[in-house]
Amino acid sequence: MQNQSRKPAYIYTFASTQEELELCKLEMRSFFGVQPEGHCLKSSTCIDPSRSPFMKERIEILYEGNEVEDIVQQVGEIDIGPDTFKIIFLKINDLDDSEQISYDERRKIERRVGWPFKAEADVRNPDQVFGITVHEGRWYFGNYTKAEPVYLHHVKKPREYSTALSTRVARAAANIAVPHPAGVKAIDPCCGIGTVLVEALSMGIDIAGRDINPLVVDGSRENIAHFGYECDVKVSPIAEVNGKYDAAIIDMPYNLYTHATPEEQLDIIRHARRIADRAVIVTSETMDHMIIEAGFVIIDRCTVRKQMFSRQVLVCE
Known part of the structure:
Protein backbone atom coordinates (compact mmCIF):
# COMPACT_ATOMS: atom_id res chain seq x y z
CA MET A 1 0.00 0.00 0.00
CA ALA A 147 23.09 17.61 11.95
CA GLU A 148 26.02 19.99 12.30
CA PRO A 149 27.94 19.58 15.59
CA VAL A 150 27.67 23.30 16.44
CA TYR A 151 28.74 22.72 20.04
CA LEU A 152 32.19 21.61 18.85
CA HIS A 153 32.81 25.12 17.51
CA HIS A 154 32.32 26.45 21.03
CA VAL A 155 34.89 24.24 22.75
CA LYS A 156 37.76 26.67 22.17
CA LYS A 157 36.86 29.78 24.16
CA PRO A 158 39.04 32.79 24.98
CA ARG A 159 38.21 32.29 28.66
CA GLU A 160 38.08 28.88 30.33
CA TYR A 161 36.93 27.67 33.74
CA SER A 162 37.93 24.24 34.99
CA THR A 163 34.55 23.44 36.58
CA ALA A 164 32.39 24.59 33.66
CA LEU A 165 30.03 22.15 31.98
CA SER A 166 31.14 20.59 28.72
CA THR A 167 29.57 22.19 25.67
CA ARG A 168 27.62 18.97 25.02
CA VAL A 169 26.04 18.89 28.48
CA ALA A 170 25.46 22.65 28.42
CA ARG A 171 23.71 22.44 25.05
CA ALA A 172 21.52 19.54 26.18
CA ALA A 173 20.64 21.38 29.41
CA ALA A 174 19.54 24.43 27.39
CA ASN A 175 17.39 22.22 25.17
CA ILE A 176 15.84 20.47 28.15
CA ALA A 177 15.01 23.80 29.77
CA VAL A 178 13.75 25.41 26.56
CA PRO A 179 12.86 22.72 24.00
CA HIS A 180 10.70 25.13 22.00
CA PRO A 181 12.17 28.67 22.18
CA ALA A 182 9.40 30.71 20.53
CA GLY A 183 8.15 33.26 23.05
CA VAL A 184 10.20 31.77 25.91
CA LYS A 185 12.36 33.93 28.18
CA ALA A 186 15.17 32.17 30.06
CA ILE A 187 17.91 33.03 32.54
CA ASP A 188 21.13 31.48 33.78
CA PRO A 189 21.46 33.17 37.20
CA CYS A 190 24.81 31.53 38.00
CA CYS A 191 26.26 31.76 34.50
CA GLY A 192 30.00 31.52 35.19
CA ILE A 193 31.99 31.97 31.97
CA GLY A 194 28.86 31.57 29.86
CA THR A 195 29.03 28.00 28.55
CA VAL A 196 25.26 27.56 28.79
CA LEU A 197 24.66 31.09 27.48
CA VAL A 198 26.72 30.50 24.34
CA GLU A 199 24.91 27.24 23.56
CA ALA A 200 21.48 28.77 24.20
CA LEU A 201 22.22 31.88 22.13
CA SER A 202 23.45 29.75 19.22
CA MET A 203 20.00 28.12 19.14
CA GLY A 204 18.07 31.37 19.22
CA ILE A 205 17.00 31.08 22.85
CA ASP A 206 16.20 34.41 24.54
CA ILE A 207 18.40 34.16 27.64
CA ALA A 208 20.04 36.47 30.17
CA GLY A 209 23.00 35.78 32.45
CA ARG A 210 23.87 36.78 36.01
CA ASP A 211 26.72 35.87 38.36
CA ILE A 212 28.13 37.23 41.61
CA ASN A 213 31.74 37.02 40.41
CA PRO A 214 32.84 40.05 38.32
CA LEU A 215 35.79 38.14 36.84
CA VAL A 216 33.70 35.32 35.43
CA VAL A 217 31.09 37.79 34.19
CA ASP A 218 33.86 39.51 32.22
CA GLY A 219 34.86 36.08 30.90
CA SER A 220 31.27 35.31 29.96
CA ARG A 221 30.94 38.55 28.02
CA GLU A 222 34.23 37.90 26.21
CA ASN A 223 33.21 34.36 25.27
CA ILE A 224 29.80 35.46 24.02
CA ALA A 225 31.29 38.26 21.92
CA HIS A 226 33.96 35.88 20.55
CA PHE A 227 31.26 33.76 18.91
CA GLY A 228 29.36 36.78 17.60
CA TYR A 229 26.42 36.72 20.00
CA GLU A 230 24.88 39.38 22.22
CA CYS A 231 23.43 38.81 25.68
CA ASP A 232 22.38 40.72 28.79
CA VAL A 233 25.02 39.55 31.30
CA LYS A 234 25.40 41.41 34.60
CA VAL A 235 27.11 41.06 37.95
CA SER A 236 24.31 40.25 40.36
CA PRO A 237 23.42 37.67 43.01
CA ILE A 238 20.29 35.71 42.23
CA ALA A 239 18.59 37.38 45.22
CA GLU A 240 18.68 40.68 43.33
CA VAL A 241 17.29 39.29 40.08
CA ASN A 242 13.86 40.75 39.36
CA GLY A 243 11.31 39.99 36.71
CA LYS A 244 9.75 36.69 35.68
CA TYR A 245 11.27 34.04 33.45
CA ASP A 246 9.81 30.95 31.83
CA ALA A 247 12.91 28.89 32.57
CA ALA A 248 16.11 29.01 34.61
CA ILE A 249 19.21 26.90 34.03
CA ILE A 250 21.45 26.50 37.07
CA ASP A 251 24.77 24.67 37.19
CA MET A 252 25.27 23.98 40.89
CA PRO A 253 28.62 22.09 40.99
CA TYR A 254 30.55 25.36 41.21
CA ASN A 255 29.47 25.41 44.86
CA LEU A 256 32.04 22.71 45.58
CA TYR A 257 34.77 25.17 44.68
CA THR A 258 33.36 28.34 46.23
CA HIS A 259 32.48 26.54 49.47
CA ALA A 260 28.83 27.57 49.37
CA THR A 261 26.99 26.37 52.44
CA PRO A 262 23.83 24.25 52.21
CA GLU A 263 21.90 27.34 53.30
CA GLU A 264 23.35 29.32 50.39
CA GLN A 265 22.53 26.49 47.99
CA LEU A 266 18.95 26.38 49.24
CA ASP A 267 18.73 30.15 48.86
CA ILE A 268 19.73 29.90 45.20
CA ILE A 269 17.01 27.33 44.54
CA ARG A 270 14.40 29.35 46.43
CA HIS A 271 15.16 32.42 44.35
CA ALA A 272 15.05 30.32 41.19
CA ARG A 273 11.55 29.29 42.23
CA ARG A 274 10.68 32.96 42.74
CA ILE A 275 11.79 34.12 39.32
CA ALA A 276 11.13 31.09 37.07
CA ASP A 277 8.25 28.74 36.37
CA ARG A 278 10.63 25.97 35.36
CA ALA A 279 14.22 25.15 36.23
CA VAL A 280 16.85 22.73 35.03
CA ILE A 281 19.33 22.20 37.86
CA VAL A 282 22.65 20.49 37.22
CA THR A 283 24.33 19.24 40.38
CA SER A 284 27.01 16.81 41.52
CA GLU A 285 25.29 16.54 44.90
CA THR A 286 21.90 15.10 45.83
CA MET A 287 19.62 18.09 46.33
CA ASP A 288 16.14 16.60 46.11
CA HIS A 289 15.25 17.72 49.63
CA MET A 290 16.35 21.30 48.95
CA ILE A 291 14.47 21.42 45.66
CA ILE A 292 11.28 20.19 47.31
CA GLU A 293 11.72 22.56 50.25
CA ALA A 294 12.10 25.45 47.81
CA GLY A 295 8.69 24.64 46.33
CA PHE A 296 9.69 22.83 43.13
CA VAL A 297 8.50 19.43 41.98
CA ILE A 298 11.07 17.26 40.16
CA ILE A 299 9.26 16.07 37.04
CA ASP A 300 12.15 14.38 35.23
CA ARG A 301 15.82 13.63 35.75
CA CYS A 302 18.92 11.83 34.57
CA THR A 303 22.53 11.20 35.54
CA VAL A 304 25.53 12.06 33.36
CA ARG A 305 28.76 10.22 34.11
CA LYS A 306 32.35 10.95 33.14
CA GLN A 307 34.83 8.44 34.50
CA MET A 308 34.42 8.59 38.31
CA PHE A 309 32.51 11.89 38.29
CA SER A 310 28.75 12.21 37.84
CA ARG A 311 26.22 15.02 37.57
CA GLN A 312 22.48 14.94 38.02
CA VAL A 313 20.24 16.91 35.66
CA LEU A 314 16.92 17.68 37.33
CA VAL A 315 13.87 19.15 35.59
CA CYS A 316 11.82 21.10 38.11
CA GLU A 317 8.47 22.89 37.92
Missing part, protein backbone atom coordinates in the same frame (compact mmCIF):
# COMPACT_ATOMS: atom_id res chain seq x y z
CA GLN A 2 1.31 3.43 -0.95
CA ASN A 3 0.75 6.40 1.34
CA GLN A 4 1.82 10.01 1.07
CA SER A 5 2.15 11.76 4.40
CA ARG A 6 -0.73 14.23 4.81
CA LYS A 7 0.76 16.25 7.63
CA PRO A 8 4.38 17.10 8.44
CA ALA A 9 6.20 14.19 10.03
CA TYR A 10 9.85 13.45 10.60
CA ILE A 11 12.26 10.62 11.31
CA TYR A 12 15.19 11.49 13.60
CA THR A 13 18.28 9.44 14.37
CA PHE A 14 20.58 9.98 17.33
CA ALA A 15 23.49 8.38 19.16
CA SER A 16 25.40 8.85 22.40
CA THR A 17 28.02 7.30 24.59
CA GLN A 18 26.82 5.05 27.39
CA GLU A 19 27.80 7.75 29.92
CA GLU A 20 25.50 10.30 28.25
CA LEU A 21 22.69 7.97 27.20
CA GLU A 22 20.37 9.10 29.99
CA LEU A 23 20.98 12.74 29.07
CA CYS A 24 20.28 11.97 25.42
CA LYS A 25 16.97 10.32 26.30
CA LEU A 26 16.00 13.18 28.62
CA GLU A 27 16.65 15.67 25.83
CA MET A 28 14.50 13.59 23.45
CA ARG A 29 11.69 13.44 26.02
CA SER A 30 11.89 17.21 26.33
CA PHE A 31 11.74 17.71 22.57
CA PHE A 32 9.14 15.11 21.69
CA GLY A 33 7.33 14.15 24.91
CA VAL A 34 8.11 10.45 24.44
CA GLN A 35 10.82 8.04 25.52
CA PRO A 36 12.79 6.71 22.53
CA GLU A 37 13.38 2.98 22.71
CA GLY A 38 16.23 2.76 20.23
CA HIS A 39 18.25 5.24 18.19
CA CYS A 40 15.53 6.62 15.94
CA LEU A 41 12.18 8.26 16.44
CA LYS A 42 9.20 9.35 14.33
CA SER A 43 7.41 12.54 15.33
CA SER A 44 5.25 15.36 14.00
CA THR A 45 7.41 17.82 15.98
CA CYS A 46 9.93 19.74 13.87
CA ILE A 47 13.35 20.17 15.50
CA ASP A 48 16.51 21.37 13.80
CA PRO A 49 18.80 18.36 14.32
CA SER A 50 21.81 20.66 14.74
CA ARG A 51 20.32 21.83 18.03
CA SER A 52 21.05 18.53 19.71
CA PRO A 53 24.52 17.18 20.54
CA PHE A 54 23.03 13.72 20.00
CA MET A 55 20.95 13.98 16.82
CA LYS A 56 22.63 12.78 13.65
CA GLU A 57 20.08 13.46 10.93
CA ARG A 58 16.44 14.06 10.07
CA ILE A 59 14.13 13.03 7.26
CA GLU A 60 11.12 15.21 6.54
CA ILE A 61 8.76 12.52 5.27
CA LEU A 62 7.41 12.89 1.73
CA TYR A 63 6.44 9.30 0.98
CA GLU A 64 6.01 6.05 2.85
CA GLY A 65 5.09 2.47 2.12
CA ASN A 66 5.31 -1.14 3.17
CA GLU A 67 8.04 -1.99 0.67
CA VAL A 68 10.88 -0.22 -1.11
CA GLU A 69 8.92 -0.56 -4.35
CA ASP A 70 6.14 1.55 -2.84
CA ILE A 71 8.67 4.37 -2.52
CA VAL A 72 10.04 3.78 -6.03
CA GLN A 73 6.55 4.17 -7.51
CA GLN A 74 6.02 7.48 -5.73
CA VAL A 75 9.33 9.35 -6.17
CA GLY A 76 8.65 9.85 -9.86
CA GLU A 77 6.24 12.60 -8.79
CA ILE A 78 9.13 14.73 -7.49
CA ASP A 79 10.17 17.63 -9.70
CA ILE A 80 13.33 19.41 -8.55
CA GLY A 81 13.84 21.29 -11.80
CA PRO A 82 17.46 21.67 -12.88
CA ASP A 83 18.83 20.74 -9.45
CA THR A 84 21.03 17.71 -8.92
CA PHE A 85 20.26 15.22 -6.16
CA LYS A 86 21.61 12.52 -3.90
CA ILE A 87 19.85 9.81 -1.90
CA ILE A 88 21.21 8.57 1.44
CA PHE A 89 20.13 5.36 3.14
CA LEU A 90 20.22 6.05 6.91
CA LYS A 91 22.63 3.69 8.66
CA ILE A 92 20.91 4.25 12.01
CA ASN A 93 17.54 2.51 12.17
CA ASP A 94 15.46 0.25 14.41
CA LEU A 95 16.20 -3.04 12.66
CA ASP A 96 17.55 -5.89 14.77
CA ASP A 97 21.20 -6.75 14.26
CA SER A 98 20.23 -9.89 12.34
CA GLU A 99 18.05 -7.81 9.98
CA GLN A 100 20.50 -5.00 9.24
CA ILE A 101 20.91 -4.19 5.55
CA SER A 102 24.44 -4.55 4.17
CA TYR A 103 26.43 -1.68 2.72
CA ASP A 104 26.14 -3.06 -0.83
CA GLU A 105 22.40 -3.56 -0.48
CA ARG A 106 21.95 0.00 0.85
CA ARG A 107 23.76 1.35 -2.22
CA LYS A 108 21.49 -0.76 -4.47
CA ILE A 109 18.40 0.64 -2.75
CA GLU A 110 19.69 4.21 -3.15
CA ARG A 111 20.19 3.62 -6.89
CA ARG A 112 16.81 1.88 -7.25
CA VAL A 113 14.96 4.74 -5.57
CA GLY A 114 16.88 7.34 -7.55
CA TRP A 115 16.22 5.77 -10.92
CA PRO A 116 12.75 7.35 -11.48
CA PHE A 117 14.02 10.85 -10.65
CA LYS A 118 13.69 13.33 -13.50
CA ALA A 119 17.02 14.91 -12.54
CA GLU A 120 20.74 14.27 -12.53
CA ALA A 121 22.35 12.50 -9.58
CA ASP A 122 25.45 14.02 -7.97
CA VAL A 123 26.96 12.09 -5.06
CA ARG A 124 29.66 14.70 -4.33
CA ASN A 125 27.98 18.10 -4.38
CA PRO A 126 24.22 17.73 -4.87
CA ASP A 127 21.77 20.63 -4.79
CA GLN A 128 19.23 18.55 -2.86
CA VAL A 129 19.65 15.54 -0.59
CA PHE A 130 16.98 12.97 0.17
CA GLY A 131 16.96 10.17 2.71
CA ILE A 132 15.40 6.74 2.87
CA THR A 133 15.02 4.52 5.92
CA VAL A 134 12.96 1.77 7.47
CA HIS A 135 11.21 2.41 10.78
CA GLU A 136 8.81 0.16 12.68
CA GLY A 137 8.40 -2.05 9.63
CA ARG A 138 7.61 0.71 7.13
CA TRP A 139 9.73 2.53 4.58
CA TYR A 140 10.08 6.30 4.59
CA PHE A 141 11.53 8.75 2.07
CA GLY A 142 11.96 12.52 2.28
CA ASN A 143 14.10 15.61 2.52
CA TYR A 144 17.35 14.87 4.37
CA THR A 145 19.05 17.16 6.89
CA LYS A 146 22.38 16.25 8.46
Whole structure:
Protein backbone atom coordinates (compact mmCIF):
# COMPACT_ATOMS: atom_id res chain seq x y z
CA MET A 1 0.00 0.00 0.00
CA GLN A 2 1.31 3.43 -0.95
CA ASN A 3 0.75 6.40 1.34
CA GLN A 4 1.82 10.01 1.07
CA SER A 5 2.15 11.76 4.40
CA ARG A 6 -0.73 14.23 4.81
CA LYS A 7 0.76 16.25 7.63
CA PRO A 8 4.38 17.10 8.44
CA ALA A 9 6.20 14.19 10.03
CA TYR A 10 9.85 13.45 10.60
CA ILE A 11 12.26 10.62 11.31
CA TYR A 12 15.19 11.49 13.60
CA THR A 13 18.28 9.44 14.37
CA PHE A 14 20.58 9.98 17.33
CA ALA A 15 23.49 8.38 19.16
CA SER A 16 25.40 8.85 22.40
CA THR A 17 28.02 7.30 24.59
CA GLN A 18 26.82 5.05 27.39
CA GLU A 19 27.80 7.75 29.92
CA GLU A 20 25.50 10.30 28.25
CA LEU A 21 22.69 7.97 27.20
CA GLU A 22 20.37 9.10 29.99
CA LEU A 23 20.98 12.74 29.07
CA CYS A 24 20.28 11.97 25.42
CA LYS A 25 16.97 10.32 26.30
CA LEU A 26 16.00 13.18 28.62
CA GLU A 27 16.65 15.67 25.83
CA MET A 28 14.50 13.59 23.45
CA ARG A 29 11.69 13.44 26.02
CA SER A 30 11.89 17.21 26.33
CA PHE A 31 11.74 17.71 22.57
CA PHE A 32 9.14 15.11 21.69
CA GLY A 33 7.33 14.15 24.91
CA VAL A 34 8.11 10.45 24.44
CA GLN A 35 10.82 8.04 25.52
CA PRO A 36 12.79 6.71 22.53
CA GLU A 37 13.38 2.98 22.71
CA GLY A 38 16.23 2.76 20.23
CA HIS A 39 18.25 5.24 18.19
CA CYS A 40 15.53 6.62 15.94
CA LEU A 41 12.18 8.26 16.44
CA LYS A 42 9.20 9.35 14.33
CA SER A 43 7.41 12.54 15.33
CA SER A 44 5.25 15.36 14.00
CA THR A 45 7.41 17.82 15.98
CA CYS A 46 9.93 19.74 13.87
CA ILE A 47 13.35 20.17 15.50
CA ASP A 48 16.51 21.37 13.80
CA PRO A 49 18.80 18.36 14.32
CA SER A 50 21.81 20.66 14.74
CA ARG A 51 20.32 21.83 18.03
CA SER A 52 21.05 18.53 19.71
CA PRO A 53 24.52 17.18 20.54
CA PHE A 54 23.03 13.72 20.00
CA MET A 55 20.95 13.98 16.82
CA LYS A 56 22.63 12.78 13.65
CA GLU A 57 20.08 13.46 10.93
CA ARG A 58 16.44 14.06 10.07
CA ILE A 59 14.13 13.03 7.26
CA GLU A 60 11.12 15.21 6.54
CA ILE A 61 8.76 12.52 5.27
CA LEU A 62 7.41 12.89 1.73
CA TYR A 63 6.44 9.30 0.98
CA GLU A 64 6.01 6.05 2.85
CA GLY A 65 5.09 2.47 2.12
CA ASN A 66 5.31 -1.14 3.17
CA GLU A 67 8.04 -1.99 0.67
CA VAL A 68 10.88 -0.22 -1.11
CA GLU A 69 8.92 -0.56 -4.35
CA ASP A 70 6.14 1.55 -2.84
CA ILE A 71 8.67 4.37 -2.52
CA VAL A 72 10.04 3.78 -6.03
CA GLN A 73 6.55 4.17 -7.51
CA GLN A 74 6.02 7.48 -5.73
CA VAL A 75 9.33 9.35 -6.17
CA GLY A 76 8.65 9.85 -9.86
CA GLU A 77 6.24 12.60 -8.79
CA ILE A 78 9.13 14.73 -7.49
CA ASP A 79 10.17 17.63 -9.70
CA ILE A 80 13.33 19.41 -8.55
CA GLY A 81 13.84 21.29 -11.80
CA PRO A 82 17.46 21.67 -12.88
CA ASP A 83 18.83 20.74 -9.45
CA THR A 84 21.03 17.71 -8.92
CA PHE A 85 20.26 15.22 -6.16
CA LYS A 86 21.61 12.52 -3.90
CA ILE A 87 19.85 9.81 -1.90
CA ILE A 88 21.21 8.57 1.44
CA PHE A 89 20.13 5.36 3.14
CA LEU A 90 20.22 6.05 6.91
CA LYS A 91 22.63 3.69 8.66
CA ILE A 92 20.91 4.25 12.01
CA ASN A 93 17.54 2.51 12.17
CA ASP A 94 15.46 0.25 14.41
CA LEU A 95 16.20 -3.04 12.66
CA ASP A 96 17.55 -5.89 14.77
CA ASP A 97 21.20 -6.75 14.26
CA SER A 98 20.23 -9.89 12.34
CA GLU A 99 18.05 -7.81 9.98
CA GLN A 100 20.50 -5.00 9.24
CA ILE A 101 20.91 -4.19 5.55
CA SER A 102 24.44 -4.55 4.17
CA TYR A 103 26.43 -1.68 2.72
CA ASP A 104 26.14 -3.06 -0.83
CA GLU A 105 22.40 -3.56 -0.48
CA ARG A 106 21.95 0.00 0.85
CA ARG A 107 23.76 1.35 -2.22
CA LYS A 108 21.49 -0.76 -4.47
CA ILE A 109 18.40 0.64 -2.75
CA GLU A 110 19.69 4.21 -3.15
CA ARG A 111 20.19 3.62 -6.89
CA ARG A 112 16.81 1.88 -7.25
CA VAL A 113 14.96 4.74 -5.57
CA GLY A 114 16.88 7.34 -7.55
CA TRP A 115 16.22 5.77 -10.92
CA PRO A 116 12.75 7.35 -11.48
CA PHE A 117 14.02 10.85 -10.65
CA LYS A 118 13.69 13.33 -13.50
CA ALA A 119 17.02 14.91 -12.54
CA GLU A 120 20.74 14.27 -12.53
CA ALA A 121 22.35 12.50 -9.58
CA ASP A 122 25.45 14.02 -7.97
CA VAL A 123 26.96 12.09 -5.06
CA ARG A 124 29.66 14.70 -4.33
CA ASN A 125 27.98 18.10 -4.38
CA PRO A 126 24.22 17.73 -4.87
CA ASP A 127 21.77 20.63 -4.79
CA GLN A 128 19.23 18.55 -2.86
CA VAL A 129 19.65 15.54 -0.59
CA PHE A 130 16.98 12.97 0.17
CA GLY A 131 16.96 10.17 2.71
CA ILE A 132 15.40 6.74 2.87
CA THR A 133 15.02 4.52 5.92
CA VAL A 134 12.96 1.77 7.47
CA HIS A 135 11.21 2.41 10.78
CA GLU A 136 8.81 0.16 12.68
CA GLY A 137 8.40 -2.05 9.63
CA ARG A 138 7.61 0.71 7.13
CA TRP A 139 9.73 2.53 4.58
CA TYR A 140 10.08 6.30 4.59
CA PHE A 141 11.53 8.75 2.07
CA GLY A 142 11.96 12.52 2.28
CA ASN A 143 14.10 15.61 2.52
CA TYR A 144 17.35 14.87 4.37
CA THR A 145 19.05 17.16 6.89
CA LYS A 146 22.38 16.25 8.46
CA ALA A 147 23.09 17.61 11.95
CA GLU A 148 26.02 19.99 12.30
CA PRO A 149 27.94 19.58 15.59
CA VAL A 150 27.67 23.30 16.44
CA TYR A 151 28.74 22.72 20.04
CA LEU A 152 32.19 21.61 18.85
CA HIS A 153 32.81 25.12 17.51
CA HIS A 154 32.32 26.45 21.03
CA VAL A 155 34.89 24.24 22.75
CA LYS A 156 37.76 26.67 22.17
CA LYS A 157 36.86 29.78 24.16
CA PRO A 158 39.04 32.79 24.98
CA ARG A 159 38.21 32.29 28.66
CA GLU A 160 38.08 28.88 30.33
CA TYR A 161 36.93 27.67 33.74
CA SER A 162 37.93 24.24 34.99
CA THR A 163 34.55 23.44 36.58
CA ALA A 164 32.39 24.59 33.66
CA LEU A 165 30.03 22.15 31.98
CA SER A 166 31.14 20.59 28.72
CA THR A 167 29.57 22.19 25.67
CA ARG A 168 27.62 18.97 25.02
CA VAL A 169 26.04 18.89 28.48
CA ALA A 170 25.46 22.65 28.42
CA ARG A 171 23.71 22.44 25.05
CA ALA A 172 21.52 19.54 26.18
CA ALA A 173 20.64 21.38 29.41
CA ALA A 174 19.54 24.43 27.39
CA ASN A 175 17.39 22.22 25.17
CA ILE A 176 15.84 20.47 28.15
CA ALA A 177 15.01 23.80 29.77
CA VAL A 178 13.75 25.41 26.56
CA PRO A 179 12.86 22.72 24.00
CA HIS A 180 10.70 25.13 22.00
CA PRO A 181 12.17 28.67 22.18
CA ALA A 182 9.40 30.71 20.53
CA GLY A 183 8.15 33.26 23.05
CA VAL A 184 10.20 31.77 25.91
CA LYS A 185 12.36 33.93 28.18
CA ALA A 186 15.17 32.17 30.06
CA ILE A 187 17.91 33.03 32.54
CA ASP A 188 21.13 31.48 33.78
CA PRO A 189 21.46 33.17 37.20
CA CYS A 190 24.81 31.53 38.00
CA CYS A 191 26.26 31.76 34.50
CA GLY A 192 30.00 31.52 35.19
CA ILE A 193 31.99 31.97 31.97
CA GLY A 194 28.86 31.57 29.86
CA THR A 195 29.03 28.00 28.55
CA VAL A 196 25.26 27.56 28.79
CA LEU A 197 24.66 31.09 27.48
CA VAL A 198 26.72 30.50 24.34
CA GLU A 199 24.91 27.24 23.56
CA ALA A 200 21.48 28.77 24.20
CA LEU A 201 22.22 31.88 22.13
CA SER A 202 23.45 29.75 19.22
CA MET A 203 20.00 28.12 19.14
CA GLY A 204 18.07 31.37 19.22
CA ILE A 205 17.00 31.08 22.85
CA ASP A 206 16.20 34.41 24.54
CA ILE A 207 18.40 34.16 27.64
CA ALA A 208 20.04 36.47 30.17
CA GLY A 209 23.00 35.78 32.45
CA ARG A 210 23.87 36.78 36.01
CA ASP A 211 26.72 35.87 38.36
CA ILE A 212 28.13 37.23 41.61
CA ASN A 213 31.74 37.02 40.41
CA PRO A 214 32.84 40.05 38.32
CA LEU A 215 35.79 38.14 36.84
CA VAL A 216 33.70 35.32 35.43
CA VAL A 217 31.09 37.79 34.19
CA ASP A 218 33.86 39.51 32.22
CA GLY A 219 34.86 36.08 30.90
CA SER A 220 31.27 35.31 29.96
CA ARG A 221 30.94 38.55 28.02
CA GLU A 222 34.23 37.90 26.21
CA ASN A 223 33.21 34.36 25.27
CA ILE A 224 29.80 35.46 24.02
CA ALA A 225 31.29 38.26 21.92
CA HIS A 226 33.96 35.88 20.55
CA PHE A 227 31.26 33.76 18.91
CA GLY A 228 29.36 36.78 17.60
CA TYR A 229 26.42 36.72 20.00
CA GLU A 230 24.88 39.38 22.22
CA CYS A 231 23.43 38.81 25.68
CA ASP A 232 22.38 40.72 28.79
CA VAL A 233 25.02 39.55 31.30
CA LYS A 234 25.40 41.41 34.60
CA VAL A 235 27.11 41.06 37.95
CA SER A 236 24.31 40.25 40.36
CA PRO A 237 23.42 37.67 43.01
CA ILE A 238 20.29 35.71 42.23
CA ALA A 239 18.59 37.38 45.22
CA GLU A 240 18.68 40.68 43.33
CA VAL A 241 17.29 39.29 40.08
CA ASN A 242 13.86 40.75 39.36
CA GLY A 243 11.31 39.99 36.71
CA LYS A 244 9.75 36.69 35.68
CA TYR A 245 11.27 34.04 33.45
CA ASP A 246 9.81 30.95 31.83
CA ALA A 247 12.91 28.89 32.57
CA ALA A 248 16.11 29.01 34.61
CA ILE A 249 19.21 26.90 34.03
CA ILE A 250 21.45 26.50 37.07
CA ASP A 251 24.77 24.67 37.19
CA MET A 252 25.27 23.98 40.89
CA PRO A 253 28.62 22.09 40.99
CA TYR A 254 30.55 25.36 41.21
CA ASN A 255 29.47 25.41 44.86
CA LEU A 256 32.04 22.71 45.58
CA TYR A 257 34.77 25.17 44.68
CA THR A 258 33.36 28.34 46.23
CA HIS A 259 32.48 26.54 49.47
CA ALA A 260 28.83 27.57 49.37
CA THR A 261 26.99 26.37 52.44
CA PRO A 262 23.83 24.25 52.21
CA GLU A 263 21.90 27.34 53.30
CA GLU A 264 23.35 29.32 50.39
CA GLN A 265 22.53 26.49 47.99
CA LEU A 266 18.95 26.38 49.24
CA ASP A 267 18.73 30.15 48.86
CA ILE A 268 19.73 29.90 45.20
CA ILE A 269 17.01 27.33 44.54
CA ARG A 270 14.40 29.35 46.43
CA HIS A 271 15.16 32.42 44.35
CA ALA A 272 15.05 30.32 41.19
CA ARG A 273 11.55 29.29 42.23
CA ARG A 274 10.68 32.96 42.74
CA ILE A 275 11.79 34.12 39.32
CA ALA A 276 11.13 31.09 37.07
CA ASP A 277 8.25 28.74 36.37
CA ARG A 278 10.63 25.97 35.36
CA ALA A 279 14.22 25.15 36.23
CA VAL A 280 16.85 22.73 35.03
CA ILE A 281 19.33 22.20 37.86
CA VAL A 282 22.65 20.49 37.22
CA THR A 283 24.33 19.24 40.38
CA SER A 284 27.01 16.81 41.52
CA GLU A 285 25.29 16.54 44.90
CA THR A 286 21.90 15.10 45.83
CA MET A 287 19.62 18.09 46.33
CA ASP A 288 16.14 16.60 46.11
CA HIS A 289 15.25 17.72 49.63
CA MET A 290 16.35 21.30 48.95
CA ILE A 291 14.47 21.42 45.66
CA ILE A 292 11.28 20.19 47.31
CA GLU A 293 11.72 22.56 50.25
CA ALA A 294 12.10 25.45 47.81
CA GLY A 295 8.69 24.64 46.33
CA PHE A 296 9.69 22.83 43.13
CA VAL A 297 8.50 19.43 41.98
CA ILE A 298 11.07 17.26 40.16
CA ILE A 299 9.26 16.07 37.04
CA ASP A 300 12.15 14.38 35.23
CA ARG A 301 15.82 13.63 35.75
CA CYS A 302 18.92 11.83 34.57
CA THR A 303 22.53 11.20 35.54
CA VAL A 304 25.53 12.06 33.36
CA ARG A 305 28.76 10.22 34.11
CA LYS A 306 32.35 10.95 33.14
CA GLN A 307 34.83 8.44 34.50
CA MET A 308 34.42 8.59 38.31
CA PHE A 309 32.51 11.89 38.29
CA SER A 310 28.75 12.21 37.84
CA ARG A 311 26.22 15.02 37.57
CA GLN A 312 22.48 14.94 38.02
CA VAL A 313 20.24 16.91 35.66
CA LEU A 314 16.92 17.68 37.33
CA VAL A 315 13.87 19.15 35.59
CA CYS A 316 11.82 21.10 38.11
CA GLU A 317 8.47 22.89 37.92
